[in-house]
Amino acid sequence: MFVQGGLCFFCKQPLPKAEASVEHLLASAxxxxxxxxxxxxxxxxxxxxxxxxxxxxKFQVVLNQKGQFKCPNGAGTAKTATQPKAPPKAPAIAKPKDDRLALVVANLKQRGNAKPRTLKTLTSTVAALFPKGISEAELSALVQQLMSSGKVTASENKVTYAL
Ligand SMILES: [Zn+2]
Structure with a gap:
């Protein structure tokens, strides 16, 4: 302690005896x-x-402090600036629903005579067009839109098309 002028070897802060300990540079172990x-x-x-x-x-730990070594005991760390948080990312803008409907209609047209024949297969076909996922509510809304626009007519679970 005398040789080090009463300062911590690493952070050069005054080292009260109660806080002092002996560090073996090359560990005893x-x-x-x-x-x-x-x-x-x-x-x-x-x-x-x-x-x-x-x-x-140990060298790495010391060098990582870039000459501003602070022992991790809270002393002298009050000035540590808190990193400003990065602004939250803007949420991805969902595509308008009309685009979805257009996508579904275009896909159904492409299918020619191989269109789904039942409401159930139509629903799963529509769901498969959205690999990123689509909620049940959105899915049934899309099917409803298809029917209310007259492009799809469902009777007794059989589906006919007027695309
Ligand atoms: Zn220290």
Whole structure:
């Protein structure tokens, strides 16, 4: 502590004895000695963080701080600027419903004589045109639109077309 002027080895903040701990640069677990040349006094918090990291990892931790090393104990971190949050992404604009109807009609036209013959297959055919998913409500609304526009007529579950 005397050699380090009473400051933490890493963050250079005054180090009260209660906060001080001995960090083995080369961890004891990795064969580091208890000699002075392997030991530094530092904040308990950074000692706990470094734990038994390899020297390489410890260097990385220190270098990552880009010369502004702060031990992770809250001391001197008050100035840390909070990152402004990125503005939320604008929600994807849903296509107007008319486009969907037009898409369905165009697809049904393409099918020629192979159009779905029942309301059930028509509904699943329409659903399959929206691989990204379509809600039950939207699906039945589309089928209703087809019928109310006279393009599709359903009687006793059989479907006829006037596209
Ligand atoms: Zn410190």
């Amino acid at each position: 990795n064969g580091g000695s208890n000699n002075d040349e392997n030991c530094v006094a530092c904040c308990k918090a950074v000692n706990a963080l470094l734990g038994s990291m390899s020297l390489k990892e």
